[in-house]
Amino acid sequence: MSDSSNAVSPFTGPSIPVGSLLSFFDPLFLGIDEFGQPVYLPLAFRNILMGGEPGAGKSSLLNTVVGTATLCDDVNLCLFDGTQVDLGLWEDCADVFVGPDLELAILTLERLQVVMDNRYKFLRSVRQQRIQPRDAFGAILLAIDEIAYYSATAGDEKEQKRFSVLLRDIVARGRKVAVTVAGATQRPSSDIIPPSLRDIFAWRFAGRCTNDVSSDIILGHGWVKKGYSSNTVDPDNQGCGYLIGERGIPMLVKAAYLSNDDIIRVADYAAWVRRTRTADNATTDLRAVA
Numbered sequence: 106m107s108d109s110s111n112a113v114s115p116f117t118g119p120s121i122p123v124g125s126l127l128s129f130f131d132p133l134f135l136g137i138d139e140f141g142q143p144v145y146l147p148l149a150f151r152n153i154l155m156g157g158e159p160g161a162g163k164s165s166l167l168n169t170v171v172g173t174a175t176l177c178d179d180v181n182l183c184l185f186d187g188t189q190v191d192l193g194l195w196e197d198c199a200d201v202f203v204g205p206d207l208e209l210a211i212l213t214l215e216r217l218q219v220v221m222d223n224r225y226k227f228l229r230s231v232r233q234q235r236i237q238p239r240d241a242f243g244a245i246l247l248a249i250d251e252i253a254y255y256s257a258t259a260g261d262e263k264e265q266k267r268f269s270v271l272l273r274d275i276v277a278r279g280r281k282v283a284v285t286v287a288g289a290t291q292r293p294s295s296d297i298i299p300p301s302l303r304d305i306f307a308w309r310f311a312g313r314c315t316n317d318v319s320s321d322i323i324l325g326h327g328w329v330k331k332g333y334s335s336n337t338v339d340p341d342n343q344g345c346g347y348l349i350g351e352r353g354i355p356m357l358v359k360a361a362y363l364s365n366d367d368i369i370r371v372a373d374y375a376a377w378v379r380r381t382r383t384a385d386n387a388t389t390d391l392r393a394v395a
Protein backbone atom coordinates (compact mmCIF):
# COMPACT_ATOMS: atom_id res chain seq x y z
CA MET A 106 0.00 0.00 0.00
CA SER A 107 1.32 3.44 -0.82
CA ASP A 108 1.82 6.02 1.87
CA SER A 109 -0.70 8.74 1.09
CA SER A 110 1.14 11.24 3.31
CA ASN A 111 3.96 11.28 0.73
CA ALA A 112 1.66 11.79 -2.24
CA VAL A 113 2.07 15.10 -4.08
CA SER A 114 -1.20 16.92 -4.39
CA PRO A 115 -2.07 18.01 -7.92
CA PHE A 116 -3.53 21.15 -6.29
CA THR A 117 -0.31 22.64 -4.95
CA GLY A 118 0.97 25.94 -6.36
CA PRO A 119 -0.67 29.35 -6.17
CA SER A 120 -4.36 29.11 -5.38
CA ILE A 121 -6.77 30.66 -7.83
CA PRO A 122 -9.95 32.00 -6.26
CA VAL A 123 -13.10 31.07 -8.08
CA GLY A 124 -14.56 34.40 -9.07
CA SER A 125 -18.18 34.86 -9.94
CA LEU A 126 -19.01 35.25 -13.61
CA LEU A 127 -21.25 38.29 -13.28
CA SER A 128 -20.79 41.31 -15.50
CA PHE A 129 -21.83 44.84 -14.66
CA PHE A 130 -22.80 45.22 -18.31
CA ASP A 131 -25.60 42.68 -17.81
CA PRO A 132 -28.85 43.65 -16.05
CA LEU A 133 -28.67 43.37 -12.25
CA PHE A 134 -31.30 41.51 -10.24
CA LEU A 135 -33.26 44.13 -8.31
CA GLY A 136 -36.25 42.34 -6.80
CA ILE A 137 -39.75 41.26 -7.82
CA ASP A 138 -42.72 43.05 -9.33
CA GLU A 139 -46.29 42.90 -8.01
CA PHE A 140 -46.88 39.63 -9.89
CA GLY A 141 -43.85 38.03 -8.24
CA GLN A 142 -41.80 38.19 -11.44
CA PRO A 143 -38.09 39.00 -11.22
CA VAL A 144 -37.07 42.54 -12.10
CA TYR A 145 -33.66 43.05 -13.70
CA LEU A 146 -32.12 46.47 -14.05
CA PRO A 147 -29.67 47.37 -16.82
CA LEU A 148 -27.42 49.80 -14.96
CA ALA A 149 -24.36 50.12 -17.19
CA PHE A 150 -24.52 53.38 -19.21
CA ARG A 151 -27.30 54.58 -16.90
CA ASN A 152 -27.71 56.06 -13.41
CA ILE A 153 -30.20 55.46 -10.64
CA LEU A 154 -31.66 57.79 -8.03
CA MET A 155 -33.33 56.32 -4.94
CA GLY A 156 -35.51 58.45 -2.70
CA GLY A 157 -37.93 57.97 0.14
CA GLU A 158 -38.62 58.70 3.77
CA PRO A 159 -36.25 57.41 6.49
CA GLY A 160 -36.64 53.64 6.77
CA ALA A 161 -38.19 53.27 3.30
CA GLY A 162 -35.44 50.85 2.25
CA LYS A 163 -33.14 53.06 0.13
CA SER A 164 -29.89 51.92 1.76
CA SER A 165 -30.94 48.29 1.47
CA LEU A 166 -31.59 48.72 -2.24
CA LEU A 167 -28.28 50.51 -2.64
CA ASN A 168 -26.61 47.61 -0.80
CA THR A 169 -28.20 45.16 -3.25
CA VAL A 170 -26.83 47.15 -6.20
CA VAL A 171 -23.37 47.52 -4.63
CA GLY A 172 -23.35 43.86 -3.53
CA THR A 173 -24.09 42.65 -7.05
CA ALA A 174 -21.45 44.98 -8.44
CA THR A 175 -18.82 43.60 -6.06
CA LEU A 176 -19.35 40.20 -7.66
CA CYS A 177 -18.80 41.56 -11.18
CA ASP A 178 -15.20 41.43 -12.35
CA ASP A 179 -15.58 44.37 -14.72
CA VAL A 180 -16.51 47.21 -12.38
CA ASN A 181 -14.56 49.26 -9.85
CA LEU A 182 -16.31 50.78 -6.89
CA CYS A 183 -16.28 54.22 -5.38
CA LEU A 184 -18.43 54.43 -2.27
CA PHE A 185 -19.63 57.55 -0.42
CA ASP A 186 -21.44 57.17 2.88
CA GLY A 187 -21.76 59.97 5.40
CA THR A 188 -22.87 57.54 8.12
CA GLN A 189 -20.08 55.04 7.26
CA VAL A 190 -22.27 52.10 8.29
CA ASP A 191 -24.75 51.82 5.42
CA LEU A 192 -22.11 51.02 2.80
CA GLY A 193 -19.17 50.52 5.15
CA LEU A 194 -19.27 46.72 5.02
CA TRP A 195 -18.20 46.90 1.36
CA GLU A 196 -15.16 49.07 2.06
CA ASP A 197 -12.63 46.31 1.31
CA CYS A 198 -14.20 45.81 -2.12
CA ALA A 199 -13.93 49.48 -3.08
CA ASP A 200 -11.16 51.46 -4.75
CA VAL A 201 -12.24 54.46 -2.71
CA PHE A 202 -14.41 54.74 0.39
CA VAL A 203 -15.46 58.23 1.51
CA GLY A 204 -17.04 58.73 4.91
CA PRO A 205 -18.18 62.03 6.46
CA ASP A 206 -15.50 64.08 4.71
CA LEU A 207 -16.76 66.58 2.15
CA GLU A 208 -13.25 67.62 1.14
CA LEU A 209 -12.36 64.02 0.28
CA ALA A 210 -15.70 63.62 -1.49
CA ILE A 211 -14.94 66.63 -3.71
CA LEU A 212 -11.38 65.43 -4.36
CA THR A 213 -12.67 62.00 -5.34
CA LEU A 214 -15.27 63.45 -7.73
CA GLU A 215 -12.52 65.58 -9.28
CA ARG A 216 -10.45 62.42 -9.78
CA LEU A 217 -13.44 60.74 -11.38
CA GLN A 218 -13.71 63.71 -13.72
CA VAL A 219 -10.08 63.15 -14.77
CA VAL A 220 -10.84 59.48 -15.39
CA MET A 221 -13.89 60.45 -17.49
CA ASP A 222 -11.87 62.98 -19.51
CA ASN A 223 -9.15 60.37 -20.18
CA ARG A 224 -11.75 57.86 -21.28
CA TYR A 225 -13.30 60.40 -23.66
CA LYS A 226 -9.83 61.07 -25.11
CA PHE A 227 -9.44 57.32 -25.61
CA LEU A 228 -12.82 57.06 -27.33
CA ARG A 229 -11.89 59.89 -29.65
CA SER A 230 -8.56 58.30 -30.49
CA VAL A 231 -10.22 55.01 -31.47
CA ARG A 232 -13.17 56.75 -33.18
CA GLN A 233 -15.70 55.16 -30.85
CA GLN A 234 -18.76 56.85 -29.33
CA ARG A 235 -18.97 54.91 -26.10
CA ILE A 236 -17.05 52.36 -24.04
CA GLN A 237 -17.91 48.80 -25.05
CA PRO A 238 -18.26 45.97 -22.52
CA ARG A 239 -15.02 44.31 -23.63
CA ASP A 240 -12.94 47.47 -23.91
CA ALA A 241 -9.74 47.81 -21.92
CA PHE A 242 -11.64 49.85 -19.32
CA GLY A 243 -14.26 48.33 -17.08
CA ALA A 244 -17.20 50.16 -15.58
CA ILE A 245 -17.06 52.36 -12.48
CA LEU A 246 -19.89 52.48 -9.97
CA LEU A 247 -20.14 55.60 -7.81
CA ALA A 248 -22.60 54.80 -5.00
CA ILE A 249 -23.63 57.62 -2.68
CA ASP A 250 -25.75 57.01 0.39
CA GLU A 251 -27.43 60.26 1.30
CA ILE A 252 -26.56 62.76 -1.38
CA ALA A 253 -27.93 65.52 0.87
CA TYR A 254 -25.19 64.93 3.44
CA TYR A 255 -22.59 66.16 0.93
CA SER A 256 -24.74 68.62 -1.01
CA ALA A 257 -26.59 70.33 1.84
CA THR A 258 -25.35 69.34 5.31
CA ALA A 259 -21.57 69.05 5.62
CA GLY A 260 -19.13 71.88 4.91
CA ASP A 261 -20.02 75.37 3.75
CA GLU A 262 -22.21 76.55 0.90
CA LYS A 263 -19.30 76.91 -1.52
CA GLU A 264 -18.13 73.32 -0.97
CA GLN A 265 -21.69 71.97 -1.18
CA LYS A 266 -22.15 73.78 -4.48
CA ARG A 267 -18.85 72.43 -5.78
CA PHE A 268 -19.96 68.90 -4.84
CA SER A 269 -23.31 69.35 -6.60
CA VAL A 270 -21.71 70.73 -9.77
CA LEU A 271 -19.25 67.81 -9.92
CA LEU A 272 -21.96 65.24 -9.27
CA ARG A 273 -24.14 66.70 -12.00
CA ASP A 274 -21.24 66.50 -14.45
CA ILE A 275 -20.53 62.86 -13.57
CA VAL A 276 -24.20 61.90 -13.87
CA ALA A 277 -24.45 63.73 -17.21
CA ARG A 278 -21.16 62.74 -18.86
CA GLY A 279 -20.42 59.43 -17.15
CA ARG A 280 -22.85 57.31 -19.12
CA LYS A 281 -20.91 56.96 -22.35
CA VAL A 282 -17.68 56.15 -20.53
CA ALA A 283 -19.31 53.51 -18.31
CA VAL A 284 -19.36 55.55 -15.10
CA THR A 285 -22.63 54.80 -13.31
CA VAL A 286 -23.98 56.78 -10.36
CA ALA A 287 -26.36 55.16 -7.86
CA GLY A 288 -27.45 57.77 -5.33
CA ALA A 289 -29.89 57.71 -2.44
CA THR A 290 -31.57 60.59 -0.69
CA GLN A 291 -33.76 60.78 2.36
CA ARG A 292 -34.78 64.32 1.50
CA PRO A 293 -36.52 64.30 -1.86
CA SER A 294 -36.99 68.04 -2.06
CA SER A 295 -36.26 70.20 -5.09
CA ASP A 296 -33.38 72.02 -3.37
CA ILE A 297 -31.57 68.67 -2.93
CA ILE A 298 -32.67 67.07 -6.20
CA PRO A 299 -33.58 69.82 -8.66
CA PRO A 300 -35.63 68.53 -11.64
CA SER A 301 -32.67 69.24 -13.97
CA LEU A 302 -30.56 66.75 -11.96
CA ARG A 303 -33.36 64.23 -11.43
CA ASP A 304 -34.14 64.11 -15.15
CA ILE A 305 -30.67 62.92 -16.09
CA PHE A 306 -31.01 59.83 -13.85
CA ALA A 307 -32.28 57.18 -16.26
CA TRP A 308 -33.74 55.12 -13.40
CA ARG A 309 -35.59 56.48 -10.37
CA PHE A 310 -36.85 54.48 -7.42
CA ALA A 311 -39.32 56.08 -5.02
CA GLY A 312 -39.68 54.14 -1.77
CA ARG A 313 -42.45 55.25 0.54
CA CYS A 314 -42.63 59.05 0.69
CA THR A 315 -44.36 61.13 3.33
CA ASN A 316 -46.38 63.03 0.71
CA ASP A 317 -47.33 63.14 -2.96
CA VAL A 318 -45.03 66.09 -3.69
CA SER A 319 -41.93 64.12 -2.63
CA SER A 320 -43.04 61.18 -4.74
CA ASP A 321 -43.35 63.43 -7.81
CA ILE A 322 -39.94 64.95 -7.09
CA ILE A 323 -38.36 61.52 -7.50
CA LEU A 324 -40.52 59.94 -10.19
CA GLY A 325 -41.11 63.10 -12.20
CA HIS A 326 -43.76 65.76 -12.13
CA GLY A 327 -47.29 64.59 -12.95
CA TRP A 328 -47.18 60.92 -11.96
CA VAL A 329 -49.26 61.49 -8.82
CA LYS A 330 -52.10 62.85 -10.97
CA LYS A 331 -51.90 59.72 -13.09
CA GLY A 332 -52.30 57.54 -10.01
CA TYR A 333 -48.69 56.72 -9.14
CA SER A 334 -47.65 57.96 -5.72
CA SER A 335 -45.23 56.22 -3.42
CA ASN A 336 -47.16 57.81 -0.56
CA THR A 337 -49.60 54.92 -1.06
CA VAL A 338 -46.90 52.34 -0.17
CA ASP A 339 -47.57 50.71 3.21
CA PRO A 340 -45.03 52.10 5.74
CA ASP A 341 -44.45 48.54 6.97
CA ASN A 342 -43.58 47.35 3.49
CA GLN A 343 -39.95 48.51 3.45
CA GLY A 344 -38.11 48.04 0.19
CA CYS A 345 -41.31 48.46 -1.81
CA GLY A 346 -41.66 51.42 -4.14
CA TYR A 347 -42.19 52.67 -7.67
CA LEU A 348 -39.43 52.23 -10.21
CA ILE A 349 -39.46 54.28 -13.38
CA GLY A 350 -37.16 54.03 -16.38
CA GLU A 351 -36.32 56.63 -19.00
CA ARG A 352 -39.39 56.27 -21.14
CA GLY A 353 -41.58 53.93 -19.13
CA ILE A 354 -44.36 54.21 -16.60
CA PRO A 355 -43.75 53.54 -12.89
CA MET A 356 -43.87 49.90 -11.82
CA LEU A 357 -44.29 48.64 -8.28
CA VAL A 358 -41.22 46.72 -7.12
CA LYS A 359 -40.22 44.97 -3.92
CA ALA A 360 -36.47 45.19 -3.71
CA ALA A 361 -34.30 42.21 -2.84
CA TYR A 362 -32.84 42.42 0.65
CA LEU A 363 -29.45 41.47 2.07
CA SER A 364 -29.27 41.08 5.84
CA ASN A 365 -26.18 42.25 7.73
CA ASP A 366 -24.85 38.67 7.81
CA ASP A 367 -25.52 38.24 4.07
CA ILE A 368 -23.58 41.42 3.34
CA ILE A 369 -20.61 40.30 5.45
CA ARG A 370 -20.50 36.94 3.65
CA VAL A 371 -20.74 38.44 0.15
CA ALA A 372 -18.37 41.31 0.96
CA ASP A 373 -15.66 39.03 2.41
CA TYR A 374 -15.80 36.74 -0.60
CA ALA A 375 -15.85 39.62 -3.11
CA ALA A 376 -12.97 41.39 -1.34
CA TRP A 377 -10.89 38.19 -1.47
CA VAL A 378 -11.51 37.71 -5.20
CA ARG A 379 -10.85 41.38 -5.93
CA ARG A 380 -7.64 41.47 -3.87
CA THR A 381 -6.19 38.63 -5.91
CA ARG A 382 -7.28 40.25 -9.17
CA THR A 383 -5.74 43.60 -8.27
CA ALA A 384 -2.49 41.93 -7.21
CA ASP A 385 -2.29 40.09 -10.53
CA ASN A 386 -3.31 42.92 -12.81
CA ALA A 387 -2.35 46.50 -13.47
CA THR A 388 -3.53 49.32 -11.23
CA THR A 389 -7.05 50.51 -11.96
CA ASP A 390 -7.34 53.87 -13.67
CA LEU A 391 -9.24 55.26 -10.68
CA ARG A 392 -6.37 54.38 -8.37
CA ALA A 393 -3.81 55.49 -10.91
CA VAL A 394 -4.90 59.13 -10.86
CA ALA A 395 -4.89 59.19 -7.05
Ligand SMILES: Nc1ncnc2c1ncn2[C@@H]1O[C@H](COP(=O)(O)OP(=O)(O)OP(=O)(O)O)[C@@H](O)[C@H]1O
Nearest residue numbers: 158159160161162163164165291343344360361362
Ligand atom coordinates in the same frame (compact mmCIF):
# COMPACT_ATOMS: atom_id res chain seq x y z
N1 LIG B 1 -36.36 45.00 0.58
C1 LIG B 1 -36.58 44.85 1.89
N2 LIG B 1 -37.22 43.78 2.36
C2 LIG B 1 -37.45 43.63 3.68
N3 LIG B 1 -37.10 44.52 4.62
C3 LIG B 1 -36.46 45.61 4.22
C4 LIG B 1 -36.16 45.85 2.83
N4 LIG B 1 -35.53 47.03 2.74
C5 LIG B 1 -35.43 47.52 3.98
N5 LIG B 1 -35.97 46.66 4.87
C6 LIG B 1 -36.06 46.87 6.33
O1 LIG B 1 -36.20 48.25 6.56
C7 LIG B 1 -35.14 48.75 7.39
C8 LIG B 1 -34.73 50.14 6.95
O2 LIG B 1 -34.19 50.05 5.66
P1 LIG B 1 -33.07 51.06 5.15
O3 LIG B 1 -32.05 51.30 6.19
O4 LIG B 1 -32.63 50.58 3.83
O5 LIG B 1 -33.95 52.37 4.99
P2 LIG B 1 -33.49 53.80 4.48
O6 LIG B 1 -34.56 54.28 3.59
O7 LIG B 1 -32.13 53.75 3.90
O8 LIG B 1 -33.47 54.63 5.82
P3 LIG B 1 -32.54 55.89 6.19
O9 LIG B 1 -32.91 56.96 5.23
O10 LIG B 1 -32.93 56.20 7.61
O11 LIG B 1 -31.10 55.44 6.04
C9 LIG B 1 -34.04 47.70 7.24
O12 LIG B 1 -33.22 47.65 8.39
C10 LIG B 1 -34.80 46.43 7.04
O13 LIG B 1 -35.19 45.90 8.29
